[in-house]
Every structure is written in C-alpha cells, then in structure tokens.
Amino acid sequence: MTQATIITIGDELLIGQVIDTNSAWMAQQLNKAGIRVARRVAVGDVWEEIWNTLDEESKHAEIILITGGLGPTADDITKPLLCEYFGGQMVVDEGALENVTNIFKNILKRPMIERNLKQAEVPDNCKVILNKRGTAPGMWFEKDSKVFVSMPGVPHEMKGMMEDDVIPALSRYFKFPHIAHRTLLTAGVGESFLADLIAEFETGLPSHIKLAYLPNYGMVRLRLSGTGAEKNTIEEEIQSYFDTLQLSVKDYLVTNEDETLQQVVAKLLIAKSKTVSTAESCTGGYIAHLLSQKAGASAYYLGSVVSYSYKAKEDLLQVDKNTLETEGAVSEEVVIQMAKGALKNIQTDYTIAVSGIMGPDGGLPGKPVGTVWVAVGNKNSILTEKFYFRFDRQRNIELTASYALNMLRKFILSDA
Amino acid sequence: MTQATIITIGDELLIGQVIDTNSAWMAQQLNKAGIRVARRVAVGDVWEEIWNTLDEESKHAEIILITGGLGPTADDITKPLLCEYFGGQMVVDEGALENVTNIFKNILKRPMIERNLKQAEVPDNCKVILNKRGTAPGMWFEKDSKVFVSMPGVPHEMKGMMEDDVIPALSRYFKFPHIAHRTLLTAGVGESFLADLIAEFETGLPSHIKLAYLPNYGMVRLRLSGTGAEKNTIEEEIQSYFDTLQLSVKDYLVTNEDETLQQVVAKLLIAKSKTVSTAESCTGGYIAHLLSQKAGASAYYLGSVVSYSYKAKEDLLQVDKNTLETEGAVSEEVVIQMAKGALKNIQTDYTIAVSGIMGPDGGLPGKPVGTVWVAVGNKNSILTEKFYFRFDRQRNIELTASYALNMLRKFILSDA
Numbered sequence: 012m013t014q015a016t017i018i019t020i021g022d023e024l025l026i027g028q029v030i031d032t033n034s035a036w037m038a039q040q041l042n043k044a045g046i047r048v049a050r051r052v053a054v055g056d057v058w059e060e061i062w063n064t065l066d067e068e069s070k071h072a073e074i075i076l077i078t079g080g081l082g083p084t085a086d087d088i089t090k091p092l093l094c095e096y097f098g099g100q101m102v103v104d105e106g107a108l109e110n111v112t113n114i115f116k117n118i119l120k121r122p123m124i125e126r127n128l129k130q131a132e133v134p135d136n137c138k139v140i141l142n143k144r145g146t147a148p149g150m151w152f153e154k155d156s157k158v159f160v161s162m163p164g165v166p167h168e169m170k171g172m173m174e175d176d177v178i179p180a181l182s183r184y185f186k187f188p189h190i191a192h193r194t195l196l197t198a199g200v201g202e203s204f205l206a207d208l209i210a211e212f213e214t215g216l217p218s219h220i221k222l223a224y225l226p227n228y229g230m231v232r233l234r235l236s237g238t239g240a241e242k243n244t245i246e247e248e249i250q251s252y253f254d255t256l257q258l259s260v261k262d263y264l265v266t267n268e269d270e271t272l273q274q275v276v277a278k279l280l281i282a283k284s285k286t287v288s289t290a291e292s293c294t295g296g297y298i299a300h301l302l303s304q305k306a307g308a309s310a311y312y313l314g315s316v317v318s319y320s321y322k323a324k325e326d327l328l329q330v331d332k333n334t335l336e337t338e339g340a341v342s343e344e345v346v347i348q349m350a351k352g353a354l355k356n357i358q359t360d361y362t363i364a365v366s367g368i369m370g371p372d373g374g375l376p377g378k379p380v381g382t383v384w385v386a387v388g389n390k391n392s393i394l395t396e397k398f399y400f401r402f403d404r405q406r407n408i409e410l411t412a413s414y415a416l417n418m419l420r421k422f423i424l425s426d427a
Numbered sequence: 428m429t430q431a432t433i434i435t436i437g438d439e440l441l442i443g444q445v446i447d448t449n450s451a452w453m454a455q456q457l458n459k460a461g462i463r464v465a466r467r468v469a470v471g472d473v474w475e476e477i478w479n480t481l482d483e484e485s486k487h488a489e490i491i492l493i494t495g496g497l498g499p500t501a502d503d504i505t506k507p508l509l510c511e512y513f514g515g516q517m518v519v520d521e522g523a524l525e526n527v528t529n530i531f532k533n534i535l536k537r538p539m540i541e542r543n544l545k546q547a548e549v550p551d552n553c554k555v556i557l558n559k560r561g562t563a564p565g566m567w568f569e570k571d572s573k574v575f576v577s578m579p580g581v582p583h584e585m586k587g588m589m590e591d592d593v594i595p596a597l598s599r600y601f602k603f604p605h606i607a608h609r610t611l612l613t614a615g616v617g618e619s620f621l622a623d624l625i626a627e628f629e630t631g632l633p634s635h636i637k638l639a640y641l642p643n644y645g646m647v648r649l650r651l652s653g654t655g656a657e658k659n660t661i662e663e664e665i666q667s668y669f670d671t672l673q674l675s676v677k678d679y680l681v682t683n684e685d686e687t688l689q690q691v692v693a694k695l696l697i698a699k700s701k702t703v704s705t706a707e708s709c710t711g712g713y714i715a716h717l718l719s720q721k722a723g724a725s726a727y728y729l730g731s732v733v734s735y736s737y738k739a740k741e742d743l744l745q746v747d748k749n750t751l752e753t754e755g756a757v758s759e760e761v762v763i764q765m766a767k768g769a770l771k772n773i774q775t776d777y778t779i780a781v782s783g784i785m786g787p788d789g790g791l792p793g794k795p796v797g798t799v800w801v802a803v804g805n806k807n808s809i810l811t812e813k814f815y816f817r818f819d820r821q822r823n824i825e826l827t828a829s830y831a832l833n834m835l836r837k838f839i840l841s842d843a
Contacts, residue, residue, distance in 0.1 A: 024450075026454055026458045029643070048441040048442070050441075053450070053466065121617075203542045206542060226498075234444065299711050299712030302711070303712065303733070306785075309736065313739055320729040320773075322729070323704075323730035356743060371722055
C-alpha cells in the first residue's frame with residue numbers, strides 16, 4: 012500500500028504556540044483517497060533538521076507532503092532549502108507572479124512590496140501548484156519515483172491546494188488500494204466494558220480489518236478500517252462486520268455514522284421539524300456554539316440565553332429571585348425554571364438548560380467544583396439530572412455539553 | 428542544549444480522527460523548563476513502526492517522551508513493546524494495582540474486570556509514575572544516558588503526570604540552559620508589512636535570539652526566543668531587544684504578553700470594574716464562549732442573547748420587526764438595535780453585537796457570504812463596522828469574534 016508522511020515545518024509547533032490542525036485534516040483526505048499515512052513529523056525552521064527529515068522520511072514513504080515555512084519572512088527557509096535539495100535554480104514563475112499581483116491589487120487593495128514579489132519565485136525543477144487563496148505557491152517535486160509536495164501552512168490555503176490539485180494528481184501518479192472505514196459512537200459505557208462486550212468479535216477479525224477505540228468527552232467511538240484492492244469487495248466485507256458490531260453495542264449506540272453528537276441531535280430535530288434553544292450558565296454559550304456550528308443550523312436552532320449572572324437569570328429567563336437565594340444558582344429548581352423561561356421566551360419545541368460550577372474555584376458546601384445540573388424538555392415535561400465532573404475547567408465545559416446534548420437526544424427519541 | 432522528541436502513538440492520529448492537542452501542551456511545558464523540542468513524530472499502532480521510531484529518535488534526542496497506546500484494549504500495544512524494547516519482564520506493580528482498584532471502587536463505582544487489572548502490570552525495568560487521574564500508569568526508562576517516558580494519551584492524565592512528576596524528574600536528571608520567550612500580539616497589519624517595518628531590528632539580532640511570526644485569526648503574533656546558560660543574563664538581554672521591538676510596532680500593538688485578545692479585554696474590564704454582554708446572531712454564542720472560558724469570568728461577563736431567529740431578535744432584544752423586514756437581519760441598523768437591547772436587558776456597561784452571513788450558503792444581493800456587521804458600545808455611543816470575510820464557515824466565525832473583540836478593546840481604551 013502506498014505510504015505517505017506528513018512533514019510540518021515551523022518553530023511554533025515545537026514550542027507549542029499553535030495546535031497542528033492541518034495534519035489531521037490532511038490525514039483524513041489522504042485516507043479517503045486510499046493513501047495510508049504512516050508517520051507525521053514536525054520539525055523546526057532549522058536547515059539541517061529539515062534536510063535530514065526529508066532524507067529520512069523518503070526512506071519510509073513514497074509520498075512526502077510538506078506544509079509550512081513558505082511565508083514571506085526570514086524565518087521561512089523551506090523554499091530555498093527545497094531548491095537546493097532537488098538541485099534547482101530559483102526563477103520567477105509567471106503564473107505565481109500574476110496571482111500575487113492580483114491578490115494585492117484586487118483583494119488586499121494595498122501596494123505590493125519587494126518581499127511579496129519574492130513569493131512568485133520557485134525552483135525551476137518543480138511543477139508549480141497555483142494558490143487560489145494566498146500568495147505562496149505550492150511546489151511538486153519528483154525524485155526516484157517518489158513525490159514531494161510543499162504547501163503553505165495557512166489552513167485554508169493548504170486545503171484548497173489539496174482538494175483541487177494534490178489529491179487528484181497523486182491519484183493519477185500512483186495506483187491506490189481502497190480503504191474503507193465505518194465508525195459508530197457509543198455513550199454511557201466505558202472503554203474496558205465495551206472491549207469485553209465485543210472481545211469475540213474483535214478476535215475474529217481478519218488481519219486486513221482493524222478495530223480502534225477512540226474515547227472522547229465521556230463517549231467512545233469505534234472505528235473499523237479495512238484495506239483491499241477492489242472497492243466493492245472491501246466495502247461489502249466491512250459493512251457486514253460493521254452490521255455485527257452495531258448489533259453487539261446496540262444498547263449504547265448513539266449513531267452509526269462518523270458524525271458528532273450535535274449533528275445527531277440536529278438530524279433528529281430536522282426529521283421531526285422541531286426547534287431547540289438553550290439556557291446556559293456555566294457553559295457560557297458553548298452548547299449554542301456547538302448547535303450553530305454547521306451550515307443550515309437556523310432550520311432547528313433559534314437562539315439562546317447565556318445567563319451568567321443572577322440578574323440575567325431573573326430578567327431574561329424569569330428565574331425566581333427567591334429560588335436563587337434559597338436554592339442557589341446551581342440547583343434542580345433553577346435549571347427547571349431556566350428551561351421553562353427559554354421555552355417561553357425563545358419559543359422552541361425543546362430546550363436545554365445548564366447551571367454548574369466549572370472550577371477551578373467556586374465550590375460550595377455540598378456543591379463541589381464540577382457539580383452541574385442539567386434540564387432538558389419541552390412544554391409537557393422536563394427531565395433533570397445532576398452530574399459531578401472532576402476535570403479542568405475546559406474539559407468540564409465540554410463534558411457538560413456532551414452529557415446535556417445526549418440527554419436531549421434521548422428525550423427527543425422518547426417523545427413520540 | 429538538551430533535546431527532546433515527542434512521539435505520539437495511535438492510528439487515530441494518522442487517519443485524522445482526532446486532533447493532537449497533547450503535543451502542543453507538552454512542547455510548551457518542556458520549553459518553559461529549558462528543554463528544546465527538536466521533533467514531534469506521530470506513528471500508528473504498528474509494532475515495527477513504533478520500534479523503529481524509538482531507535483531513530485533516540486539518535487537525535489536525549490529525552491524521548493511517548494504518549495498514547497496504553498489503554499486496556501487490544502489495539503494498545505505500547506506497553507508490551509516497551510517491555511521487550513528495554514529487555515524487561517512484565518510484573519504487577521503494587522502501587523498501580525492499588526490505584527486502579529481504588530478508582531473502580533470509589534470513583535467509577537463499578538466492578539473491575541480482568542482487563543482493568545492488566546493495567547497494573549508494568550515492565551520490571553522501569554520506574555512507575557503514578558497516574559492520579561486514570562488507570563494506566565506512566566513508565567520511566569533509562570538507556571545509554573537517555574530517558575524514555577511513556578504516558579497515557581488521555582490529555583488530563585498526561586498533563587497531571589508531566590506537571591507532578593516528569594518535568595521535575597527531568598530537571599533533576601539533566602542540566603538545562605534557560606530559554607527566555609517574549610511575545611506580543613499585533614492587529615490591523617499584514618505579516619509582510621510588519622516584516623519590512625522591523626527588518627533592521629531582525630537583521631541585528633544575535634544568533635542565539637530568534638524572531639518568529641505567528642499569524643492567526645487576522646492578527647500577527649511576534650515571538651522572541653533566546654537561549655543562555657545563565658537565567659538572569661538571557662532574561663535581561665531578551666527584555667532589552669523586546670523593548671525595542673515593542674516600540675517599532677507600537678501602532679499595532681494589542682498586548683506585550685503571551686495572552687489572547689479575550690484575555691486582554693477581560694483585564695481591561697476588570698481594571699475599570701466594568702461589565703460586558705454580547706448579542707450574537709451569526710457567531711452563535713462563540714464570543715460568549717470566549718469571554719467565559721477562563722476562570723473568574725463572572726467578574727466582568729454577565730450574559731448573552733444568541734438571537735439566531737428574527738423572532739428571538741424581536742423578543743429578547745426588542746429589535747424592531749419593521750427594521751428587520753426592510754433592512755434585513757444583516758444590517759447596521761439591526762446590530763445597533765441588538766446592542767441597545769443587550770445593554771438594556773443584560774444591564775452591562777459595554778456590549779458587542781454581531782449579525783452576518785457565515786456561509787457556505789445564504790448570500791443575498793449586495794450581501795455576499797462573509798458579510799458581517801459588528802456594533803460595540805455603551806449607553807452613550809455605539810460604533811459600527813462592516814466586514815467581508817472570505818473563508819469557510821468556522822474561520823469566518825472565528826475571524827468575526829477576533830475583529831469584534833478588537834473593536835471593543837479599542838472602544839474601551841478610548842472611553843476615558
């Protein structure tokens with residue numbers, strides 16, 4: 012099977028100032044195209060280390076994809092390095108020059124400086140890949156039947172090149188086997204218990220089909236991956252194993268597609284032509300963000316009140332002042348009133364209300380950090396549950412959102 | 428300088444199903460401790476590839492940190508591999524056994540199965556690192572004066588081990604030089620223009636001090652990093668260069684600390700004892716999430732209305748129905764009314780209101796996808812601005828949040 016390495020260049024990755032989201036996206040696209048990513052390597056803006064990494068990785072892989080280090084500033088050394096590595100000369104590429112000129116003239120509407128012109132220079136022994144979304148061109152090199160592609164590190168520029176040019180060109184250059192994936196999401200069950208539940212199934216898998224456990228936000232995703240020369244055969248084979256797997260975990264199954272919990276909730280709402288709102292305290296709008304993240308959200312999501320203060324809870328959701336004072340903001344009665352307020356004021360079919368203590372401080376007697384009350388419901392009934400999360404603030408917020416969305420999912424399913 | 432490699436193990440990283448946030452966090456911590464991260468490598472759950480990577484990376488680095496592949500399921504092969512790699516025997520570790528037993532008895536409150544007991548087994552030639560937040564113990568190996576540390580891939584478990592045990596133990600084992608960083612954030616200026624502005628400064632830097640450009644969300648972060656044997660000397664030296672750098676970019680300077688724009692806004696509000704709210708349409712609660720993400724947010728952030736529908740804009744923010752119909756939801760007049768509604772209903776000193784078309788669909792005549800109106804203000808005055816973003820939905824949401832927060836920052840500064 013054709014193997015690829017993704018090399019990411021930039022000191023910022025090695026001091027942790029940015030999180031590498033490019034590699035994950037690239038790996039997804041390569042897998043879909045039938046290319047196995049064997050390794051991902053990040054190196055700094057250091058000549059010798061980049062050079063050695065190119066040597067080393069081309070021993071393991073036929074495709075070497077490189078991102079980053081192509082900017083107009085002095086810390087970007089990738090282009091001259093590649094020029095020397097492949098024994099070329101720098102020349103001005105007319106297409107790249109037209110592109111950079113056009114961007115400054117028509118989009119940025121500011122004068123171009125010498126430094127920007129430099130971006131149109133490329134080694135004369137590469138095929139230039141036009142960057143429709145930025146000034147730095149991509150470069151395609153071939154050496155000893157291996158392909159090296161250099162792309163900018165700016166995510167949307169790299170994505171455009173990969174989709175429009177690189178993946179199609181790789182598919183023409185190599186013959187790829189087919190990779191089939193099937194993914195399901197479970198909730199309410201631990202990784203070990205799940206592993207025992209499907210131990211026999213797992214042992215019985217042939218060697219070209221692999222099972223992976225991907226725990227995340229208190230849920231476990233299971234993924235089957237199979238490789239085969241013939242698309243239909245491997246797709247049919249993996250589907251048959253996947254059917255068995257689904258049956259084995261049916262009590263915990265959230266979805267049998269590679270989608271998020273909020274996408275499952277969105278699909279349910281759309282199918283029933285129903286709407287949802289949220290009333291959030293401790294999650295500070297994070298559940299609203301998840302529900303509105305995907306295009307088309309306005310079909311089912313109408314709005315939210317983030318009532319961080321007592322006063323906002325009273326004014327925007329008509330939570331009773333007396334209840335707040337006697338029960339406290341983190342209480343069953345308050346989340347019920349918040350849910351009722353959201354249903355009435357935002358006029359949706361369903362709602363989610365949450366109030367909790369996310370930490371690291373703010374614990375109260377009987378209500379330690381991590382205590383969260385969640386209510387989900389509609390005009391006929393409201394269901395509540397208390398949770399204790401024991402992680403850091405960010406993770407507590409994410410877990411609260413997961414558990415609340417899963418409560419709503421079950422509520423909608425049971426609401427015939 | 429002592430060099431480290433971070434090896435991340437797991438097929439999920441190579442098919443792009445999860446984004447690697449661990450490596451960035453680890454790199455930050457290592458840098459702070461004076462350890463340079465030379466490379467980051469991700470490999471799949473494949474025996475031979477993990478083995479070869481250990482061989483290869485130990486040629487380049489003195490410290491090899493490994494995360495992932497320690498779960499209780501069959502795809503997790505790291506522990507037996509490390510046992511064989513270092514020539515040990517698997518034995519039950521009493522401390523790890525007590526930990527896993529305790530977690531099941533007192534925290535998970537469910538019976539422990541055989542598979543979980545396995546997690547207490549470790550190679551007899553490693554030092555065990557207790558996992559206070561999970562069942563898989565960490566392992567410390569030494570070979571040819573190099574240190575190999577294996578940790579679980581679950582982020583909060585790995586973080587706990589790094590902070591409590593691994594970093595302190597590495598600092599005892601090696602002698603580290605000091606690494607000093609200074610970071611500033613600019614807005615409203617492109618990377619190339621900035622590079623020209625500080626070209627002379629950059630050329631004059633000594634070889635042990637590096638400058639990096641980190642563009643993100645329409646802003647550019649600049650980072651100076653210097654390495655020296657003696658802490659005070661290098662800190663003083665880098666501070667002096669940093670003072671010059673700050674002066675050169677003063678017209679675009681947002682902050683001279685390594686903090687986010689929302690943290691800058693939060694500090695301004697706290698210093699002035701003022702409060703903020705948001706009225707969001709297209710950003711769906713994302714600005715609220717940014718403002719409430721950090722502990723202590725309730726000191727300045729009171730709440731938000733996410734008015735995704737026309738009706739929510741009318742009911743929760745008293746936007747005039749007639750204005751919505753004649754001007755459309757994405758208009759200057761509507762964001763002004765939204766801002767006024769939020770100031771009145773949530774009773775804050777300042778507010779941010781946004782309405783736009785995030786894409787990929789929904790463009791209107793004269794209002795293409797990416798059109799966003801932003802209003803910031805207080806009871807005395809409201810400032811508006813129209814933006815055109817031309818990226819994907821997620822990035823348009825993030826850019827809107829950045830530009831809106833920067834408008835508010837400038838408004839607060841000018842509001843004497």
